[in-house]
Amino acid sequence: MVEATxxxxxxPAEGFRVANSVVSIETAKPASRISLRATSAGARSFEKSLNFALPRKPAETASAKGRHALWLGPDEWLLIDEANPDDSMVPRLPNKQFSAVDVSHRNMAFIVAGPGAAATLNAACPRNLSLAAFPVKTCSRTVLGKAEIVLYRTARDTFRVECWRSYAPYVRDLLAIASKDAHI
Amino acid sequence: MTPSSKQPYRAKSHGALNHARTVRFTFDGKPYEGLEGDTLASALLANGVHLMGRSFKYHRPRGVMSAGVEEPSALIGISRDKSNSGARVQPNVRASVQEIYDGMNAVSQNRFPSLNFDLGAVNSLLAPFFAAGFYYKTFMWPRKAWDKVYEPFIRRAAGLGESPTETDPDRYANRFEHCDVLIIGGGAAGLMAAKTAAAKKQRIILCDENPSLGGWLLADSDVTIDGKSGTQWVKDTVAELQANENVRLLTRTTGFGYFQQNMVGLVERVTDHLAQPDMDLPRERMWQVRADKVVIAQGAIERHLVFADNDRPGIVLAGAAQKWLNQFGVTVGNNVGVFTACDTAYAAAFDLYEAGTHIAVIVDQRATVDQALLEQANELGIRVMPNAGVVGVTGKLRINGIKVKTASGSEETIEVDALITSAGWTPSLHLYSQSRGKPIWDEASQRFLPGQSPQACVSIGACNGTNDLATTFAEAAKATGGRAPKLEIENDVSLAGGTIGMASESAETGKAFVDFQNDVTAKDIKLAVREGMHSIEHVKRYTTNGMATDQGKLSNMHGLSIAAKMLDKPVPEVGLTTFRAPYTPTTFGSFVAHARGTLFDPSRKTPIHEWAQENGAEFEPVSLWQRAWYFPRPGEDMHEAVDRECRTVRTSAGVFDASTLGKIEVVGPDAAAFMNIMYTNGWDKLKPGRAKYGIMCREDGFIYDDGVVGKLSDTRFHVTTTTGGAPRVLNHMEDYLQTEFPDMQVWLTSTTEQWATIAVQGPKAREIIQPLVTGADISAEKFPHMSVVECQVCGVPARLFRISFTGELGFEINVPADYGRAVWEAIWERAEPAGACAYGTETMHVLRAEKGYIIVGQDTDGTVTPHDAGLSWAVAKSKPDFVGKRGLQRPDLTASGRRQLVGLKTSDPKKVVQEGAQIVADPEQAIPMKMIGFVTSSYWSGTLERSIAMAVLEDGFARMGETLYIPMEDEVIEVEVEGTVFYDPSGEKING
Amino acid sequence: MLLIHCPYCKDDRPELEFSNAGEAHIVRPTNMSDISDTEFEAMFFMRDNPKGIALERWRHAHGCGRFFNVARNTVSDKFLKVYKAGEPRPSDAEIEELLK
Known part of the structure; x- marks a missing residue:
């Protein structure tokens, strides 16, 4: 045994931040994450074991105490726990009726905030990001240029952009160059 | 008019430009002055310059024809770099559109040595050879002349303008945008539509290709709307729209393409008109707009008249002359003639008269002319010749006279210094047609008009064939759900009337141009019809009519009419060529937008990438990943580095970054059942804590992917895939799960990037990692080859595999990716003193080839079955079903003569054959030889001190020991067939 | 760029989020191992290429991840019907109706 240091x-992209008068882009703090796949019975059993309600409608999210559940598909949720970045929820879960996989390190996130946030994203994301079409507290998996992202609108002018870690430099640079055009 | 000395054709009393704001620019090196807001064309005209270019085929001198994007002739090159570096060079810019800025450097094209004296003009003398279809006739014979004469000639003559010689340094932006109403065209129609929609609180985007909104109203000096001048109405309306937060006004923005479901592409030119653009601005911005409704208000384009020598500099469209005068304050000449077939040219003539220009004559093709116009001309003392035609002109670099022929046959030459012409107005159907709407022929007005588009769009105003302002306003308001406004409109000139085809038959003597840019004459079109081209699509291609960069905006209708007359068919039966995007030439930059340089594609890097970089690794791209290729030490070349790395792994140990391997977590009660379907192997007997090499086939029985699969529990598998195969394998598995086996309780999650994967391989592998591992016994007895355990490495949760892709004792350590680098460094701290090395993909390839392990995609190509690859042992015989089972029974896949994977050894051990080289049985046979296989992998093996290769070979398994040949360009290489395992065939090492 | 309605997300989404997955309603036989060469050929290799209504599979690959079926008019490129995987193939009468 070597000594336990x-x-x-x-x-990835730790400490990154750029900002101008209309938008800021920064790396989100580390978080733990689960990719949850489940039947509706499985989802109920999962809710019981974590005491946390899952959203059931397309694009919906649920949040409590720094923990967020994002509806990604009819049997798929992304859970993000900002409060406990080093503590995976998976070991505490039973292994039946659903699949919970730790993806804490697979994903990372940028926070894009400000009145130019939607314009910054729309440089490379084809989705309609008006408040009517993409309301606060909704989410979706989509694309940003050639990267797949999960987009989560946490406030009127704030988006959380989750991507796989190796795409982080690409997403970072793309958002940074897009921010130059966000005042238009 | 009092000509200013510097800009003699500037009418001080006219135009919207500020005469105090002068701009200096050069044209062909000569300095000129214009005014801020001028186009290059208006500025040159203000200086009395009409000659702006030479034509493509005959090198005829050409002036500017139009004041808009339809310009066929005045194409110039703009060089934006002060240093003339050749990077910001743009050819074929329309002088009628390009705004001037201080220091602009413009050059004419297609001339040598100068615009006034061009040697290429001798092509005019060769005109008989350049008739319609000359491409197909002239260069056909003799065959021998092609390489030496024809091709060099065509290459030199082809192309218009000079291309940039360096990478485009500018930035281009992109924006996806959504709105309720997109209005294309900011003239009277577009503005009224926007005004109405804005009142209904709709989100609106209105774009216009010009620098200012207002369209034709800016050029019409007479019309009044509720007592206001047209320009005042525009000003007020634009101010109202600007104040509305739901309205986005985009000027210098062209709607170039109409795509599916109301997706319209707009390109905004952001900096091309600026002398010193802000470096943070993109040069152009692409807008990809999705609109609930599209309102097309593109307007109409004035046609020229087809008569002999109608291309001489000094001949311009009447509407253009009017626009230059009223918008830019420029007159096209001092003594101007008019040749027309409609009323609008009279307005242009009267405006010029007012500005002090002498109107020499109005030649009207029509026998009857509106009485009011005749009276007005009479009052001003302007001579009108109805029922007459211009049949020729005098002057080459600039006209100085027109030959007029009356109905009675009398001819007269009238002195002029410019001629304005109009054959009437063609509604712009481009975007309507791109929306997949069918143009409908209107016999009465001899025009194609828009009908009902299959998409949610509506055409309004002049592009809808509407000739007057009142109806245009009513249409515009209706288009956006409003009511026709009650506006008092006075002095509006109707766009009705005009002609298509030849202006007068007597014009056949000279060159009567239909298409200026491609030098297509009326005669060419007639010839094409005579030679059997009976559809307009054929005529177009045979003559190149409408195929230039202006896409026949002026010429299409004339060409069609001439062909129809020849064929004695109604116009719609001859057909209208399809309009396609882009409406006007659009830069590649605007399409590429951000996707260049490092943003062309994501460049994926592992958590250990930076360590490799710091330690001198060379990298190779594998799919989107950058992988460490080899780690050269000072003075080593690739060969030496790989040789050393291979030897070190075999004698001591090596550490390898395998993080890019695809990983999929298969979880659920039916996980094993699902694995049984997806992989050829059986998974029922595999115990938790054990791993297995799996092959995945497609339904046709060919190998699709492979990888090692670890069983973590009865309900959880850790599946690995090839680096490049990860996304498609997951898609393939999801497909079967969702659509063929939807009742299975199993789910798939990509974990490729969750884990950093560190392979430690070699005889010393265990002693290197042992002290770092807690929570697992990794001794040879307790943790044999093909085992997996969840434990801790360096105190972080890990999935530890005992597997080998080298043939040595080996481990693969998976740790959460953020810990990858720290764990790697901890391993390295122990590995380096033990004499181990870091190795890259090249060494990995050599080591696996020495063991005969295949790489899917290198040793297989989509036509190789597991049996062909010698992997029958990995295909379960007793399973009732798996993907590929039935395919493998197909007669072709079980027949003899299949290409099978074998090893090759060259007779000369130093000779390394080329991958891809073809194999023959008899090198003496005649060419073409019968090829019986090819090399898939080939390396120098430092360990074996000889070359090794793998190949797929017809009946390869039955050819063991045979001598075969690889014929190369300068030698024939002799090889012997053997098995694929070159190293440690008994597998002693791997089990150590 | 097409705008495609995803029956799972219940929303119109840009084509960039989707991938086409070939002809729909090709059922993999449950007795796969026993089918004849001719049946295999028909199942695996032969595909229709109709002018008019094509029934095809799409995957909302960069969205909810689900495979689903559509009836697309190959002439106009319009998606006339979108339905979940597992739902029955539209009847000939319904296809006639869609084409109108």
Whole structure:
């Protein structure tokens, strides 16, 4: 046994931030995440074991105490726990009727905020990001240029952009260049 | 008019430009002055310059014809770099559209040595050879002349303008946008539609290709709307729209393409008119707009008249002359003639008269002319010749006279310094037609008009064939759900009337141009019809009419009419060529937008990438990933580095970054059952804690992917795929799960990027990692080859595999990706003193080839079955079903003569054959030889001190020991067939 | 760019989120191992290429991830009907109706 020194955690695009008068883009803090796949019975059993209600309608999200559940598909949710970035929820779950897979390190996120946030994203995301079409507290998997992202509108002018870690430099650079055009 | 000395044709009393704001620019090196807001054309005309280019085929001198995007002749090159570096060079810019800016450097094209004296003009003398279809006739014979004469000639003559020689340094932006109403065209129709929609609180985008909104109202000096001038009405309306937060007004923005479901592409030119653009601005911005409703208000384009020598500089469209005068304050000449077939040219003539220009004559093709117009001309003392035609002109670089022929046959030459012409107005159906709407022929007005589009769009105003302002306003209001406004409109000139085809038959003597840019004459079109082209699509291609960069905006209707007359058919039966995007030439940059340089494609890197970089690795791209290829030490070339890395792994150990391997977590009560379907192997007997090599086939029985699968529990598998195959394998599995086996309780999650994967391979692998592992016994007895365990490595949760892609004792450590680098470094700290090395993909390839392990996509190509690859042992015989089972029984897949994977050893051990090289049995046979296989993998093996290769070979398994040949360009290489396992065939090492 | 209605997300989404997955309603036989060569050929290789209504599969690959079926008019490129995987093939009468 070697002596137990804590192993260093290095997240992608750590500490990144750019901002101008209409939009800021920064790397979100580390979080733990679960990709949950389940039948509706499985979803109920999952809710019981974590005491956390899952959204059941397309694009809906649910949040409590720093924990967010995002509806991604009829049998798929992304759970993000900002409060406990180093603690995976998976080991505490039974292994029946659903699949819970730890994806804490697979994903990372950027926070795009400001009155130019939607315009920044629309440089490469084809979705209608008006408040009517993409209301606050809704989410969707979609694309940003050639990267797949999960887009989660946490407030009127704030989006959380989740992507796979190796796409982070691409998403970062794309958002940064798009931000130059966000005042239009 | 009092000509200013510098800009002698500037009418001080006219136009909207500020005479105090002068702009300096050069044309063909000569300095000129214009006014801010001028186009290059209006500025040159203000200086009395009509000659702006040479034509494509005959190199005829050409002036500017039009004041808009339809311009066929005045195409110039703009060089935007002060240093003339050749990067910001743009050819074929229309002088009628390009705004001037201080320091602009414009050059004419297609001339040598100068615009006034062009050697290429001798082509005019060769005109008989350049008639319609000359491409198909002239260069046919003799065959021998092609390489030496014809091709060089065509290459030199072809192309218009100079291309940039360097990478485009500018930035281009893109924006996806959504709105309730998109209005294309900001003239009277578009503005009224926007005004109405804005009142209903709709989200509106209105775009116009010009720098200012207002369209034709800016050029019409007479019309009044509720007592206001047209320009005042425009000003007020634009101010109202600008103040509305739901309205986005885009000027210098062309709606170039109408795509499915009301997706319209707009390109906004952001900086091309600026002398010193802000470096943060994109040069152009692409808008991809999805609109609930599209209102097309593109307007109409004035046609020229077809008569002999109608292309001489000084001949311009009447509407253009009117626009230059009223918008830019420029007159086209001092003594102007008019040749027309409709009323609008009279308005242009009267406006010029008012500005002090002498109107020499109005020649009207029509026998009867509106009495009011005749009276007005009479009052101004302007001579009108009805029922007459211009049949020729005098002057080459600039006209100085027109030959007029009356109905009675008398001819007269009248002195002029410019001629304005109009054959009437063609409604712009481009975007309507691109929306898949069918143009409908209107016999009465001899025009094609829009009908009902299959998409949610409506055409209004002049592009809908509407000739007057009152009806245009009513249509516009209705288009956006409003009521016709009650407006008092006075002095409106109707766009009705006109002619298509030849202006006068006597014009056949000279070159009467239909298409200026491609030098297509009326005679060419007639010839095409005589030679059997009976559809307009054929005529177009045979003559190239309408095929230039202006896409026949002026010429299409004339060409069609001439062909129809020849064929004695009604116009719609001859057909209208299809309009396609883009409406006007659109830069590649605007389509590419952000997707260039590092943003062309994501460049995926592992958590260990930076360590590899810091330690001198060379990288190779594998799908989107950048993988460490080899780690050269100072002085080593690739060959030496790989040789050393291979030897080190075999004698000591190596550490390898395998993070890019695809990983899929298969979870659920039916996980094993699902694996049984997807993979050829059986999964029922595999115990938790054990791993297995799996092959995935497609339904046709060919290998699709492979990888090692670890069983973590009865309900959880850790599946690995090839690096490049990860996305398609997951898609393939989801497809079967969702659509063929939807009742299975199993789910799939991509975990490729959750884990950093570190392979430690070699005799010393265990001693290197052992102290870092907690929570698992990894001794040879407790943790044999093909095992998996969940434990901790360096104190972080890990999935540890004992597997090998090298043939040595090996482990693969998966840790959560954020810990990847730290764990790698901890391993490296122990590996380096033990004499181990870091190795890259090239060494990995050599080591696996020495063991005969295949790489899907290199040793297989989509026609190789597991049996062909010698992997029959991995195909379950007793399973009732798996994807590919039935396919493998197909007669062709079980027949003899299939290409099978074998090993090859060259007779000369130093000789490394080329991958892809073809194999023959008899090198002496005649060419073409019968090829019986090819090399799939080939390397120098440092360990074996000889070359090794794998190949797919007809009946390969039955050819063991045979000598075969690989004929190369300068030698024939002799090889011997053997098995694919070159190293440690008994597998002693792997089980160590 | 097409705008495609996803029957699972119950929303119109841009084509960039989707991938086409070939002809719909080709059922993989449950007795796959026993089918004849001719049946295999028909199932695996032969595809229709109709002018008019094509029944085809799409996947909302960069969305909810679900495969679903559509009836698309190959002439106008219009999606005339979108339905979930597993729902029955539209009848000939319904196809006639869609074409109108």
């Amino acid at each position: 804590p192993t260093k955690r290095i997240a």
